[in-house]
Amino acid sequence: MAVIGMGSQRDEEVLGSLDRVCDHGGRQWWLYLSRCINCQQFWMIAQEERVHDNYCMKRIDARVAAGIVTDAIWPEDFLDFASVLRLERESGQIAQFLDPNCHALVATAHDLSRERPDITFDEIGYLLGIIPSHAATLMALNPW
Known part of the structure; x- marks a missing residue:
């Protein structure tokens, strides 16, 4: 597993060497499969x-990739947000928002x-990098 910040030099180096093979789509809009143009991995x-602006990456073997492409069978690692x-x-790659009640949060x-x-509010707070009481405040706001 690797976490790479969007807009970093590493982002450009690593993702510039990958070709997108297929998207998961649907409710997992964030998930896709790529292949390295150099090593074919x-x-x-x-x-x-939406929140922390990172790419989370996991290397998978050709058998697992074939299952994704032919049968839409994705490993569970990234299936839930x-x-x-x-x-x-x-990984320590979290964002801080200037607007604590922004639409993304x-x-x-x-x-x-x-x-x-x-x-729980504790877990939402942890995932978003905010305190639990602020997570409760966000849940009281209308997302639309």
């Missing part, structure tokens, strides 16, 4: 551009709650 990539946010948080808090109705 496959990478599953979660492009999280909370897992992607958690990986970013644990409000919408993401609500999406996390829809994705997992039992999620």
